[in-house]
Amino acid sequence: MQQEVREEQEQLSYFKIGGIIRKYRKEKELKLLDLAALTGIGSAMLSKIENGRMIPTIPTLFTIIHKLGIAPEAFFAQLNTENLFPGYYFLPKKLFSPYEKEESASGFQYFSILEHTSEGGAFQISLLELQHNASRPQVTTMAFEFIYILKGRLSYQLDDKTFEMEEGDALFFDGNIPHVPVNNSGHTASLLVLYLFTNSK
Template identity: 30%
Template sequence: MTTENPPRLRLEQYLGMQIRRERQAQELKLADVARIAGISQGMLSKIENAQVSTSLDILSRLCDVLGMPMSKLFSQYDQPDGSAILVKSGEGLEVVRRGTEKGHTYHLLNHTRGPKKNFEAYMVTMDDASEEFPTFAHPGTEFLHLLEGELVYRHGNQLYPMQAGDSLTFDGDVPHGPEKLVQVPIRLLSIMNYGND
């Protein structure tokens, strides 16, 4: 699992980048923007390249020239850093669950961290067309999406034939699990949402 946390930009870098991006988006020349804002071309270049800190008055004039509200200039600077977690193909943590001994492989793709788990996502691989299958029951809701193969899935007393591309959503408290593996290998994305209770 990989997280990317680039260093946070200094305010001068962020503002310079925003001004340059807006100027270039409007295809305006550095010299023209500087002249209308009443500053030198060299000063505008230094602002865009974060070589100087500038006054709010100059920033306000630049915003007027570019036709953007000053609030937009600062709007995304203090947003929280992203916290997405990337799991590259084949890097999911292999875990042991009931069914592992039946030739089923469970790769945990991710789950929310902390004392309370909200969800877990698994890539389940089944390549043994055995007749014995574990049943599962857990709190919350489960979503299945069949990526490869064909199977019959049991939820309570109901049977659901599934082919590649099919999805199934159900209450996790009711006993459930594969009933019959029709065509192996099977790859199944399983997402369990435990809610916030």
Template identity: 30%
Template sequence: MQEDIIIQISQKIKEQRKSRGITVQELANKAEVSKGLISQIENNRTVPSLLVLVNIIRALDLDMNEFFNDMDQDRRTSRIIVIRQDRYLPVEKENSKGYHYRRVISRNIKGGPVDVQLLDLKKGARRNKMVKTDAWEYKYVIKGTVEYQVHNEVHILEAGDSIFFDGRLGHKPANIGNDDAFILIVCFFENAD
């Protein structure tokens, strides 16, 4: 599966930071940004501005060409892509027990990147903190009962229900059902002009 360049940038930053034994806080200090921003970038919750990206690459003591050298920039024109389930990649997001994300596909589509993931939400899984994403988010509950809090509104979603919202609003799901829940997630990132 070919991943979108933005996803590759996030993964490369995390890989390079870890391979150098640098903590998120140390990288943030060197790049002169917040620890939270580094975490959001590494976990694909936000797209860095060009200036921030350059500062992060420099803070990692990497040459720009070296950083982008092995990234796949394949711009296939195929309108049909088949992805087998064994190609879904695990995604590390917030450190929340019972939240298991897998990336199905990430592609640049007119208007910006689109990221499609599956979330296995274990019985009783609940996050304490709200998260924010620089994307519009669509969630479709395939299985289970999920309480979805967006800003100060709480919505109970059953299998077959869906919700669409601005991810810049604080949000968090909780599995309130008697079994594990399964959710399709589609994030629509807007291109910064």
């Protein structure tokens, strides 16, 4: 039983890989293009890895770790760190952490509200401020996604379908479907975004 739980946690921990890589890259004040030049790995692929949209192969992961000067044991120690849930989280807005999903995106401002891993699954909750005429190509994510519109109006493109959304509307979908929000309303829109990671992803 303990072995099954450990294997489940290891399968669920992959979504942390990108965040750890991004943290070290930022600490070294490197842009994605700089890391691409160091590793020989395309910046688009690096962006997908950092944002949980792609799982790197073992050789690719070790190349990135080596070029960033991270000791493998230190990297994997962080990857396997369990989040111990104290029974509640109080999350003041001032502690929301801004982060970048894609360097090529324009008008997308993400704030990390909460990331949590447990035996039952893993999830990340973010606030997205989507500016008028923000631009980004459709992307895929190795997670289920739940979108809730807090303020404003936008069109949410899900492959070849488009959903017109306004305040109070919600959308749940498989992140493997190419997707992008489009804001042509003339005003900034605010979205709550929940990423749900499971063993099936």
